[in-house]
Amino acid sequence: MSRKLLETDGLEWVQRGVISEAQREQLLTLYPIDGAAIGLLPLLGSLLVGLSALSVVAANWQGLPELVRLGLLLGALLAAYAGGEYFRRRGNLSLGMGLVALGLILFGASIVLTSQLYQLIGYDLTGLLAWAVAGMGLTWLYRSRLLFLLTAIISGVVQGYNTGQLGAFSYLTAIGTALGLGYYWWRRPDALLGGVLAGGLLWQAGLLINHLHVKITWFFIPAMLVYALGDWQADRPAGRALQGPPLGAAFLFTLGLALFGESDFYAGQLRAPLVPYLAALGAVLAVSLVGKQRRGRLGSATDWLLLLPGFYFTGGLPLAVATLVVLYAYSGSVLVRAHQEHNPDRVTLGTVLFVLTTAVAYFKLTWGFLDKSLFFLLGGLLLLGLSWWLRRRAARTLAATAAPVISQP
Amino acid sequence: MSLSAPDSVATAPLAGATPATPGLPARHRRWLIWLVAAQVLFVLGVAVAGYATAALGRTITLQTEPVDPRDLLYGDYLRLRYQISELPGSLWRGSATPRRKQAAYVLLEPRSSGDFEATGVYAEPPITTGQQAVLRGSVQDVWRRGLRLRYGLERYYVSDAMSRHLRQRRRLRVTISIAPWGQARITQVDTLRQ
Known part of the structure; x- marks a missing residue:
């Protein structure tokens, strides 16, 4: 609840007798006006002044003496951190954390610009690694979501630079990201950070698979390990958020396979050797299931339907049918569970996935032998009918959940 | 530069720490000073390495x-x-x-x-x-x-x-x-x- 809502609607609540005037005032004191908040105009003004100073420095950068350049970098770095602490102390947390984040960015910029200043190119990763480590330290110190996000991005950039420019994968960076940020998230579960962490880890896993030139499907082993971590997390929303990106990746991959897999052109790069792949996936499945069972969420085991290795069927129709079966099994299970749990968001999600799968299935299975106009007509009717039926079911489910809430006094 | 603990704290949705955190405790403040000092030293170290390579090389x-x-x-x-x-x-x-x-x-x-x-x-x-x-x-x-x-x-x-x-x-x-x-x-x- 915000102070604004209290101010606008509070009087009406008093008139209706929901709360008394004294209670309204008590509530208002719970949400004090943020006295230290800086007005927008001074902020924009100082931003412009800062930008002009930055452009003057940037334009004359090469002409400045070495020590002046070094001094400017370090001065800006220290000023950002000191300013961040100053504003946090004044109670202006957003601005304070913004400045600390700026300090972290300036640290990275200082490393790069100082190396250039002394003509050191450095094909090693030490400087960039130091940047990621500093970000991790600041995240732990300030317990800030902004710094967590920034550190996840920095680690991803470091790994991307390393594989792209230096042609090597830094296991240190990957393990450091997983342990440093992963443990932080484990101790302070948070939905947004779960998504950020999973995204960052999947990015690095993707880079690793690409770097090792192994079959693409190996990607799902680290991805589902991230998923399994979500099963062990006690905080349910945070765990679900961590599981979103791996499931999204698996769904998109299967969808792509259903659409384009028949040519068997990519199929050669797809399939990891059957037995090692299934053994590894089975091990991760076991870890995941034990976690689900410990936390009493065995119902969500249906997520694993998406990992059914339908892609081992060889190209053409069998592959398309197998991947569609996987997609239908998954989106159907999402819908069924959403209706059982009376969860409106998941009903919507399940509906979208189901309709998407049906569109792909229709497109794949009928395009070849239906006249084009008939194809579009029937397809449109099918989708309209399906969405109507699903929406009706959703409305019924929601009515069932909404009723007890309204009947409460 | 003074890096003392904040005495009053407002909440902020994304940028801030968890709302209940009353600023940085003294121990964390000391860690912060170390962390910032390490960053400055690292940048200086890069500069010194470059300078020394030219001077001693x-x-x-x-x-x-x-x-x-x-x-x-x-x-x-x-x-x-x-x-x-x-x-x-x-x-x-x-x-x-x-x-x-x-x-x-x-x-x-x-x-x-x-x-x-x-x-x-x-x-x-x-x-x-x-x-x-x-x-x-x-x-x-x-x-x-x-x-x-x-x-x-x-x-x-x-x-x-x-x-x-x-x-x-x-x-x-x-x-x-x-x-x-x-x-x-x-x-x-x-x-x-x-």
């Missing part, structure tokens, strides 16, 4: 291959290709055949022009005598008759105007400092008469 000169004046990718640095960037495979002195990404030590000797040229490429640091110098690089590419190496000296950061000037002189002489601990950096770039 041994100076050699290398010739570049012609700079491509039509290279569109110029900005704040010039791309340099040395005569020793591509070497014939006969210079390889390692026991096994060279592999990509492998470290390589190039033994250099001065020629009559004063510029240094490669006399051998080793997998381990070779022993030097007299005028010889060793430059550490990494193998980028191997083919039947030769190999391409990278030394970390391929970019020269200069202003746009200087970059454009150097680009017009096709051949350049690059002065390099090699520190006793193996690090190398460019200290000067001159144009060569053609």
